[in-house]
Amino acid sequence: MVGKAESIGRWLGIIVDLFVPSRIVAVTKRRRYRCTQIKANIRFFSSSSDLPQKSVSIPMEKREELFGQLCERFSRSNAADGRSAWDIALDTVTEVGGSALNAVSMNSQTKQLLWARSSMERCWLDEYEANDYQRADPFLASFRRGESTFRIDAGTLTRSEQTHDRAFELNHNLALGGYGSFLSSAFGDFGCGERLMVVFCSRYRLHEVDALAGIGNVQLINAFIAANIRDARPEPLSSQRIELRNQVLTPRERDILLWLASGLRNDQIAYRANIAEVTVRKHLISIRRKLNARTREQAIAIAVRDGWIVP
Template sequence: MTALILKTIYRFLSVETNDARWQVAQDIVADLGCNAINTASVDRTTGQMEWALLSMSDAWLEAYVGEGYFEVDPLILGARNPTGFQLLKSQTLHRDDSPNRTSFGLNHELAHYGYSHLACIQMPGQGDASTRLVVFSGDDSTYDFHRKYDQPELGQLARTIAAFVTEPATPDPRFLPMYGKTLLSDREKDVLSLLAAGHRNDEIGYRLSIAEVTVRAHVSSARLKLGAKTREQALVEAIRTRQIHP
């Protein structure tokens, strides 16, 4: 076990919560010269991301989700048939050779936001059907981390991080489209918020100046989006995903 791994373990053992361990992980990779770390779990059967913690910039994450880059991300796609290690270099795709405009945009936009190299370590996730990913990213103009730390050592570090950093208790609502879930509309959020506060359908309709039948339609639509069988389950899921606040 290298000094880097021992130091990493000691730093994780000094904190108790998952949020604190996630901050430790970000501090550790910053010491290595990386500018971000991402970790996620991907269903190998469907290729669907199950959860993720991402430390890249808000501007990039907004583009990543908004442009649908996660649908063509080779690191996510590679989780279905993991090889153990992938290195993604930005600005390597030519427009004529790119499979589609989204793939080309992802490959070139990464560099624009400062992520020229991404080293992805793949490992078994919880259960037999998932792959856990830990991704170290950096900009070669500031530090060539993936050459200083070779693949075996990065792999050890990734597995150590994966052992301590687990699924967040509440998902970031910005990332719900990556998990195959549709965000609630503003009106649906309004209706569920009032429902959670204990108001009846007719009271909600009066407060929002809409018909009671429209209130029921919004509740039904929200249930479908949240995968809930009842309005009570819809409220729980909307609160859990931080789309409404109790």
């Protein structure tokens, strides 16, 4: 009986290869792969301790209904009407109280930012680039640290010793720009060496987003978006493109910072790394320049804050 079933399966495969156009087969495989990505994203968040403790509960039947709606919606991307997955993602975000969408791709190994796309106002993106807010962006820092999610209300940071002046400025200028809150979801590389972070932006505060749509629903939507926009890298002249200034620490520089953070002196680091002590000093100068740090201690603090090292 098993042999007969296997034989039927082989014949069905031959029939599909002969009579089903290769384009349809390719699209089916691509959709099946995206569905696998989505399920992995959802499982990841379902087991995450980063989920808010006080959020709108989502009945299972409602979650399944939303899942089906999102599957149907994103399956229409690149159809005859020419709408891309990015366009569909923007419509979806708007329908649940969002006002903009950000997406950032990063190399999993080097932590180098590969591309970034945003539907925020172009005047705000120009201000972001001009003021080099990338250095103080808490979402990029969270992304580098490998956190699954990060969220914050705009205009709520207070000045303190722990808060970078530029981070305070960024947080309050976002509120002045009409933005209320931000919720990020970061997902693994699925074997391609690339991680993706999706940031849901809203004019409402987080507790209002939770009441309107449910934080869990927003994270489910982010999972679908991440699985479908991996080819959404913006064109060089696109108004939604964000220019990234990568100051990537090399693996050697990260090792030296870790040893420095553990209390080793320059000569001990040189012995551990099997390099000359003068080379250690050159590495430390390079690290301070890349991190815009005045002292070695400040370089360590910035590297920990931004996710370059985990002591």
